[in-house]
Amino acid sequence: LEQGGMRKAGRMLNALQTAEIAHLLESLPPKERELVWNLVDAEHDGEVLTYLHDDVREHLIQLMDTGELVAAVGSLDTDDLADIVQDLPVAITHEVVKSLDQQRRDRLEKALSYAEDSAGGLMNSDTVTVRPEMTLDVVMRYLRRLRDGLPDITDNLIVVNRKGHYLGVLYLTDLLTHDPEDSVAEAMTLDVQAIPATWSAREVATRFEQHDLVTAPVVDDEGLLLGRITVDDVVDVIREEADHQFLGQAGLSETEDMFAPVLLSARRRALWLGVNLLTAFLAAWVIGQFEATIQQVVALAVLMPVVASMGGIAGTQTLTLTIRGLALGQLTLKSTRWLLAKEMAVAAINSVIWALVVALIAQLWFKDADIALVIAAAITINLLAAAFAGALLPLALQRLGIDPALAGGVILTTVTDVVGFLAFLGLATLFLL
């Protein structure tokens, strides 16, 4: 692009919301991304960085020198700063922390004391509080005197007592529709329960979804108000969790940059391929035990992928349903027993149907009733094993502290491959030779 075009593109770019700039940057291959990043006004740099996924953020941080980075990051409010400060080079972190006044430094420390995926990690400290004994008229005069106005996404004021303990919320809608002579205590709502800072991000998201919340107060063990969580951050949590579930199945991280450098991608993918190679060789080893059988009946080699694949597909269906049930918190130990029984019944019905179909095709293809019978039996066994594994694996993995979304699929297909080959070739060895 020539100079004039560039300047015009820069103006259009900087007129966008910072989240939109971040989205655009993530949609671009490295060269274009660097070009566009250079067009972003320095004053937006910090905010754009907070909206980016880890991989892309790291990419862009590498392009900035210390001065630029300290300037960009130093202008962020403490809560946003806390979100990205851990991804910065240590030297930069030092510079940034040095540039903060004592109050902001304390706040940053406090924000960093909570796990990133906890309510404490999600919360912002920009609360506006009122006392129950104030009249609404006084509240409104107080609001008009606020120097910076009210923070973005404010649907209520938080009501606390003298010691800072959470009491309830005063919705702005109630503040506006009640008599100005009423007290806060008369107009406030007690239904909004405060969220403990130790709750997980997932619990917070469920609470927001089930109570249609826009913001929620966060408290410590003693009920002392610490901050508030806003719905935009909850939306990000939901999106990230969904990405984790979807990408995790393929062994990818939810922070994966579509346009990551080739070598980085290759290294990450290699790990997953290696894990899967182990399971593939386990299946191959099972087949190897039956070399003599295959030599005598080559049709077995032709048909064996059908047995394994049917098991893998059926098992994945059960597994997917179970993983989602766990993620939504809709699966208890008791209902798992019910689910297992149901999935086994579904598998039984489908194994009868598809064992018959496959047997019929095998019979027509190889004109050998024994092969047809053996494959029918093997498919039945494998579909039942698949349902069993699919229903119980996620719970078992969760107990062991292993993420089912990541490991479930690999382990399941190992089970269905091994059981499938073993049943098919084993039965063939017993009955065909």
Next chain:
Amino acid sequence: LEQGGMRKAGRMLNALQTAEIAHLLESLPPKERELVWNLVDAEHDGEVLTYLHDDVREHLIQLMDTGELVAAVGSLDTDDLADIVQDLPVAITHEVVKSLDQQRRDRLEKALSYAEDSAGGLMNSDTVTVRPEMTLDVVMRYLRRLRDGLPDITDNLIVVNRKGHYLGVLYLTDLLTHDPEDSVAEAMTLDVQAIPATWSAREVATRFEQHDLVTAPVVDDEGLLLGRITVDDVVDVIREEADHQFLGQAGLSETEDMFAPVLLSARRRALWLGVNLLTAFLAAWVIGQFEATIQQVVALAVLMPVVASMGGIAGTQTLTLTIRGLALGQLTLKSTRWLLAKEMAVAAINSVIWALVVALIAQLWFKDADIALVIAAAITINLLAAAFAGALLPLALQRLGIDPALAGGVILTTVTDVVGFLAFLGLATLFLL
């Protein structure tokens, strides 16, 4: 449970939010679900139904008689009614529509005229509007006179001209912090662009995420205000889309009830198993072409699943990344070309690494350098084919109007199975016999 326990359980249940009751119902196997449903107060029935996924809703609707159903659904506001009216039996719909007054009937008709997954389908009609020339003082007096207060989740009032055209929004926070003598025009915000009713739910979700919106006005082609969308409905859209992506891969619908009746589940699953059986037999047919080769070198039968599986895993990684990129609107035709080149390069690197590893293992196992060379070549070919298919399939499917989240995985593994078996057994036939 005995009588007293039941009554206590009922009280606890009805103290929950309707969304929480819906979540609980979805977590229960059929019998317990019916038991709990009978404990829900009739006045909550309608709202609970709106929160349920289609399958569970249908289950519970079948348990209700016409009178109950008309009473439950008739009490809903028009927008909620529009969301579920299409799932009701025709006779019930007639009864319900008959029971509405003309104004509500007109509103319902209007709500139903938009596709469920469009901005028009998502919007509610509960807007509170003001005129730019009013002073804030007048606005506040107007709000205090509203009989029902302001609707839930109101962060702004919508500013329209005399003809009802959208002009901007007046945030409640601005209303509260500006001088009461100011006019609406002075305090309102012009940055919030109205959403056209024809936008897809996905576009709406992106807008909300990128602008951190709580509510947004919806307009028709002429800019006439039609209604507003609230963030709680957008959260549902994001959740449903994620479910669709995750469950779709296993051929499951996002409305799938974990505790659906066995026969219903079996029938739905059977379809997916049938589709996959076709692709499995296609792979078997390919193997069948090489029966003579396998008879001579049985080691091929042992190793061939390794080739197919490595291709499937690598291809799924690329496919997953591409499907997510498409879903986020981050993949254009131009960047797809870049992505394809990158994925092919990643595949090239990984194919070299893993071809060497697999060749080494094959050599150690079967002491046959030719087999080792053939499997190395086959894995290289299959990983490259996998990357090619994984990068281009989703775009091609989308062009054809086929949902990549649903069909992508099946087609991809068909490609990697066929290419894998063909390359491995074909090369073996050429070089080993």
